[in-house]
Amino acid sequence: MSSPSPDYTLYLVTGRELLPPGKDYYESLNESLEGGVTIVQIREKNTDTREFLEIAKRSKEICHRYGVPLLINDRIDIALAMNADGIHIGQSDMPIEIARKLLPAGSIIGVSVNTPAEAEEVVKGGLADYVGIGALWATNSKKLTSPVLGIRGVGPILQTLEKTSIKAVAIGGIKSSNLLRSLHGAVSPNGRALDGIAVVSEIVSSHQPSVVAQRLCQIIRAFKDRPFSLFSRIYAEPPTAQVLVDSAAHLLCSVKEYRPLVHQITNNVTINQLANATLALGASPIMATSPHEMEDLAKIPGALLINFGTISDKEGMLAAGHYANLERKPIVFDPVGIGATAYRRTTANELLNTWQAAVIKGNAGEIASLIGSNEVKSHGVDSLGSGFSSPKEILCALAKRERCIIVMTGETDYVSDGNLTVKLSNGSAFLGDITGSGCLAGSTVATFCGAENKRSKRSEPSSGEVEGILAAGDMFVGAIAGVLTLTIASELAAQRPEVHGTGTFLSALIDELYNLTPEKIIQRAKLEVV
Numbered sequence: 001m002s003s004p005s006p007d008y009t010l011y012l013v014t015g016r017e018l019l020p021p022g023k024d025y026y027e028s029l030n031e032s033l034e035g036g037v038t039i040v041q042i043r044e045k046n047t048d049t050r051e052f053l054e055i056a057k058r059s060k061e062i063c064h065r066y067g068v069p070l071l072i073n074d075r076i077d078i079a080l081a082m083n084a085d086g087i088h089i090g091q092s093d094m095p096i097e098i099a100r101k102l103l104p105a106g107s108i109i110g111v112s113v114n115t116p117a118e119a120e121e122v123v124k125g126g127l128a129d130y131v132g133i134g135a136l137w138a139t140n141s142k143k144l145t146s147p148v149l150g151i152r153g154v155g156p157i158l159q160t161l162e163k164t165s166i167k168a169v170a171i172g173g174i175k176s177s178n179l180l181r182s183l184h185g186a187v188s189p190n191g192r193a194l195d196g197i198a199v200v201s202e203i204v205s206s207h208q209p210s211v212v213a214q215r216l217c218q219i220i221r222a223f224k225d226r227p228f229s230l231f232s233r234i235y236a237e238p239p240t241a242q243v244l245v246d247s248a249a250h251l252l253c254s255v256k257e258y259r260p261l262v263h264q265i266t267n268n269v270t271i272n273q274l275a276n277a278t279l280a281l282g283a284s285p286i287m288a289t290s291p292h293e294m295e296d297l298a299k300i301p302g303a304l305l306i307n308f309g310t311i312s313d314k315e316g317m318l319a320a321g322h323y324a325n326l327e328r329k330p331i332v333f334d335p336v337g338i339g340a341t342a343y344r345r346t347t348a349n350e351l352l353n354t355w356q357a358a359v360i361k362g363n364a365g366e367i368a369s370l371i372g373s374n375e376v377k378s379h380g381v382d383s384l385g386s387g388f389s390s391p392k393e394i395l396c397a398l399a400k401r402e403r404c405i406i407v408m409t410g411e412t413d414y415v416s417d418g419n420l421t422v423k424l425s426n427g428s429a430f431l432g433d434i435t436g437s438g439c440l441a442g443s444t445v446a447t448f449c450g451a452e453n454k455r456s457k458r459s460e461p462s463s464g465e466v467e468g469i470l471a472a473g474d475m476f477v478g479a480i481a482g483v484l485t486l487t488i489a490s491e492l493a494a495q496r497p498e499v500h501g502t503g504t505f506l507s508a509l510i511d512e513l514y515n516l517t518p519e520k521i522i523q524r525a526k527l528e529v530v
């Protein structure tokens with residue numbers, strides 16, 4: 001294999017047919033390199049050998065001026081004839097054993113993979129320098145012969161590369177607009193991330209390829225600098241329960257001070273309840289569902305709750321999440337009743353493949369369905385039985401897979417960021433008897449995540465400008481605060497003399513949310529680090 005390893009950060013695969021009218025190919029290549037492209041592959045699917053050779057030779061001259069290696073797609077004869085730095089081969093191209101023998105020592109060889117089994121073959125062979133994983137998203141630049149992976153299809157492939165030196169890039173439909181989500185989502189459970197991304201149209205079809213390349217590079221480099229600090233603070237040592245309770249309690253002051261806009265797409269059963277709870281805490285609710293207003297709403301700081309309740313607004317949910325990711329607003333996802341129907345499972349997958357949630361909240365049945373466990377069953381939107389025997393392990397695994405904070409609600413609540421898990425034991429039994437208490441938890445979590453996001457951007461202005469993050473602030477604390485607030489308010493409401501049943505409880509609950517203070521939270525919180 002070649003050494004030293006090339007820089008795969010921004011891999012340009014050429015596509016002359018996609019150049020904008022009037023744009024010269026060599027001019028475009030030059031500008032792309034100026035913008036920061038780190039490796040180039042010449043891909044000519046319908047060009048005569050003679051012309052391909054000329055293009056490859058001239059392209060190599062240009063790339064080498066920038067110290068960038070040049071690879072050839074498919075054609076070993078061309079690579080040999082112009083002494084390319086390497087080749088890229090697909091599953092039906094020249095076998096890598098033969099390619100490695102034919103090419104000079106030290107040549108870079110990349111192989112396309114679409115499944116973990118294909119990646120395992122590459123690992124076993126021990127002859128490849130990198131894999132091109134695709135297609136990540138749908139693309140118009142090539143007629144695909146394998147299924148689109150979606151963001152969550154990449155992790156299992158990257159898992160096969162753990163403990164190897166084989167590098168990995170993803171390809172297919174990657175744009176500036178989905179790049180952050182692509183990088184953050186495409187990570188193996190043990191944290192093996194992509195080494196770079198490969199693009200055709202985003203750069204080639206631009207009139208200003210250097211500007212586009214520069215933007216892409218900036219985002220990838222920022223991600224590489226901090227790939228794992230997603231939505232949770234990295235603690236030098238594990239925080240104590242008291243530190244977590246104090247931080248969560250004081251976040252209530254930020255809710256009142258910053259009054260984040262909490263955009264909530266929720267089911268029509270609970271819409272009024274959620275809006276009132278948000279207002280009672282001091283934040284500002286908006287319950288908009290039309291896809292046409294999502295871009296504008298995402299620009300207002302705060303958080304987005306997507307509770308897919310009756311799933312009547314799927315297009316709005318897709319658009320809202322997409323724009324929230326772009327604006328680095330935290331998304332709280334509540335996959336209500338996901339186990340109940342195949343449509344719910346497919347929709348949850350589609351949503352989670354399209355945007356990156358900061359927090360996923362569910363009851364034990366919903367969490368079981370998300371992780372594919374039979375240990376806890378559900379009935380409609382309700383969870384049955386006594387829960388998981390090892391909730392910590394289940395929640396850590398799901399947090400690592402989905403790369404976000406997981407909240408599991410029930411008689412006892414849990415919050416996990418994949419490393420740290422806390423158990424929360426507050427709450428009145430009345431919560432189990434009213435409609436939408438789980439939805440309320442999603443709403444209070446979103447309210448505190450919105451406040452934390454706004455607080456963090458205000459108090460550390462530079463963190464809000466970092467290109468590589470999807471939401472500033474500590475969403476782990478936001479999630480804990482959201483759960484504690486609701487459960488403690490429910491205990492206080494249940495104690496009120498005027499509460500005789502669920503009707504009076506519900507209005508007392510809104511009153512207690514309204515009157516809650518950090519001191520009451522600190523006094524009553526039952527939080528254990530598990």
Ligand SMILES: Cc1ncc(COP(=O)(O)OP(=O)(O)O)c(N)n1
Nearest residue numbers: 074088089090091112132133171198
């Ligand atoms: C970096 C990178 N990854 C994947 C491919 C696809 O190669 P292949 O499967 O051989 O398809 P064609 O590009 O030959 O149509 C690639 N070219 N580059």
Ligand SMILES: Cc1nc(C(=O)O)sc1CCOP(=O)(O)O
Nearest residue numbers: 134135139141172173199200201
């Ligand atoms: C060349 C290529 N290979 C793919 C694969 O899935 O293996 S997708 C693709 C085209 C990628 O183009 P764009 O960045 O314009 O979507």
Ligand SMILES: [Mg+2]
Nearest residue numbers: 074089090093
């Ligand atoms: Mg090929």
